[in-house]
Amino acid sequence: MANLANLYDVSKCTACRGCQVACKNWNQLPAVIEPFKGNYQTHEDTNGDTFTIIKFFESEDPVDGLKWDFIKRNCMHCLDPECMKVCPKQAYTKTSWGATLHDPDKCIGCQYCAAACPFEIPKYRKREDVITKCTMCADRVEAGMQPACAATCPAGALTFGDRDELIQVAEARAKFLRANGFPRATIYGKLELGGLNNLYVLTDTPDKFGLPVNPKASGNVTFWQDWVQPYFGWLIPLMLTASATSFVTSRLIASKNGEHGEHGEGGHE
Amino acid sequence: MALIPEYRDDVPRVERFNWLARFSHWGHTVTFLLCLFTGLVLFLDGVNWLAAIFGGYRGAGLVHRVSAVGMTLVIGIGMVFGFKGIIEWIKDLLRFGMNDIIFVMKFPLEFLGFPVKIPPQTRFNGGEKGNSMVTPTCVFLLVLSGYIMWFPAIFPVGLVRVSYWTHDIAMIGATCMVCMHAYLGSFHPGSGESFWGMWKGTVRADWAQHHHAVWYEETYGDKKAE
Numbered sequence: 269m270a271n272l273a274n275l276y277d278v279s280k281c282t283a284c285r286g287c288q289v290a291c292k293n294w295n296q297l298p299a300v301i302e303p304f305k306g307n308y309q310t311h312e313d314t315n316g317d318t319f320t321i322i323k324f325f326e327s328e329d330p331v332d333g334l335k336w337d338f339i340k341r342n343c344m345h346c347l348d349p350e351c352m353k354v355c356p357k358q359a360y361t362k363t364s365w366g367a368t369l370h371d372p373d374k375c376i377g378c379q380y381c382a383a384a385c386p387f388e389i390p391k392y393r394k395r396e397d398v399i400t401k402c403t404m405c406a407d408r409v410e411a412g413m414q415p416a417c418a419a420t421c422p423a424g425a426l427t428f429g430d431r432d433e434l435i436q437v438a439e440a441r442a443k444f445l446r447a448n449g450f451p452r453a454t455i456y457g458k459l460e461l462g463g464l465n466n467l468y469v470l471t472d473t474p475d476k477f478g479l480p481v482n483p484k485a486s487g488n489v490t491f492w493q494d495w496v497q498p499y500f501g502w503l504i505p506l507m508l509t510a511s512a513t514s515f516v517t518s519r520l521i522a523s524k525n526g527e528h529g530e531h532g533e534g535g536h537e
Numbered sequence: 538m539a540l541i542p543e544y545r546d547d548v549p550r551v552e553r554f555n556w557l558a559r560f561s562h563w564g565h566t567v568t569f570l571l572c573l574f575t576g577l578v579l580f581l582d583g584v585n586w587l588a589a590i591f592g593g594y595r596g597a598g599l600v601h602r603v604s605a606v607g608m609t610l611v612i613g614i615g616m617v618f619g620f621k622g623i624i625e626w627i628k629d630l631l632r633f634g635m636n637d638i639i640f641v642m643k644f645p646l647e648f649l650g651f652p653v654k655i656p657p658q659t660r661f662n663g664g665e666k667g668n669s670m671v672t673p674t675c676v677f678l679l680v681l682s683g684y685i686m687w688f689p690a691i692f693p694v695g696l697v698r699v700s701y702w703t704h705d706i707a708m709i710g711a712t713c714m715v716c717m718h719a720y721l722g723s724f725h726p727g728s729g730e731s732f733w734g735m736w737k738g739t740v741r742a743d744w745a746q747h748h749h750a751v752w753y754e755e756t757y758g759d760k761k762a763e
Contacts, residue, residue: 295647356582358626377598379686380691380701382689383689383694383697383698383701384698392690395596442625447608450558458679486695488695488698488699488702489701491702492705494699496702496705496706496709497580497582499706501581501705501709503713504709505710506713507717508716510648511716511719511720512648512718513649514648514649514725515720515724515725517650518648518650518725518726518727521649521650521651522650522653522726525652532710
């Protein structure tokens with residue numbers, strides 16, 4: 269099955285946050301009340317009970333003047349997900365059509381994935397001691413529907429469908445935007461980190477929207493997973509074997525040399 | 538051949554480790570082994586039978602955290618009440634000299650059981666000095682990285698990522714040392730009385746004189762400082 273993706277067009281979004289409500293509604297997520305932080309953003313970031321969020325960026329540009337940007341953030345459903353690599357319980361799976369799913373029944377709350385994700389998406393739900401994140405509404409998609417956020421978006425900023433087709437739509441849209449007042453308009457998610465199933469049309473460079481310009485798997489995580497975990501641990505059985513060898517040889521040599529068993533005398537020298 | 542030499546109280550004995558050193562040592566032993574086996578549950582990826590011993594993965598996680606706090610307490614108690622002893626320990630480690638280098642070089646033969654001549658050693662021989670430097674360093678790193686991973690929300694994510702491999706490498710380092718240390722402190726024929734030194738606190742005077750001549754002379758022998 270072809271990869272299905274969710275395309276989010278920044279230029280069409282009105283920040284109504286209907287997607288946030290639809291997501292909470294479909295996934296039966298309780299409200300999370302956070303204190304007012306001086307802007308319209310509902311939460312500081314996604315959290316254990318909030319899988320998607322509209323982030324607000326206010327900035328003053330000497331050329332463009334005051335700018336007010338918003339962007340929908342949620343799991344990127346990477347084609348090659350880091351979370352899946354580090355999970356010690358194999359709680360992460362990839363569906364045949366591209367969603368990265370996390371099984372809370374297998375999760376043991378170690379939170380390795382939360383730190384490994386280059387987008388810091390998996391979040392810890394303390395009351396259940398599990399990690400949670402966006403599921404791309406796999407249950408809806410597999411029943412022939414769209415994800416709740418895409419289905420509800422009144423501005424048409426969210427489109428769900430075949431990834432290859434959406435990339436063409438996104439590229440055409442970015443081209444249009446570049447010719448119509450957004451010279452730095454670009455797309456995001458086509459090549460980043462080997463490809464994402466969450467695609468963006470951005471009116472400006474990714475850093476303006478808090479997205480990593482060149483997301484990479486952390487070298488620390490790669491070193492840990494590809495070197496320390498598979499190889500370094502063999503030193504331990506090596507040491508055990510050395511001790512076992514010594515246990516045998518030292519006794520063999522002692523009996524051969526005819527030494528008596530009184531080590532208390534310090535007779536080994 | 539007996540596994541360890543018989544404990545004899547009919548011969549002159551001298552104190553090797555006071556009660557606080559022994560409490561600290563065995564406190565570390567219990568908490569370290571609990572932490573090790575509960576931690577291996579995650580390190581080895583999917584050893585369900587090991588997790589089952591501790592009541593599943595969450596049970597193992599709980600035991601790991603409780604033991605970690607226990608270890609922190611043991612360290613704290615040792616640092617506060619045994620500060621003088623730790624300073625003396627460090628002072629002895631800093632006496633790393635030619636006798637220790639010769640010890641370490643000849644040790645592989647001694648380890649396998651060949652008779653070798655070893656120069657007089659201070660309170661801790663060259664190998665013990667190595668263990669005394671590597672293992673506490675690893676434990677320090679384990680504790681530090683462990684708490685960072687326990688409370689990732691209050692630390693920068695980069696530090697949490699560093700802690701993951703630091704915790705693993707420190708665990709491997711400490712466990713390798715512990716494997717050797719446990720064997721050399723008990724069943725190795727050349728180690729003799731070492732086990733009783735840590736279990737009962739005293740060792741035979743003749744053994745101490747033979748294995749740690751410098752220490753024995755300075756503490757109990759002719760060179761004893763008045």
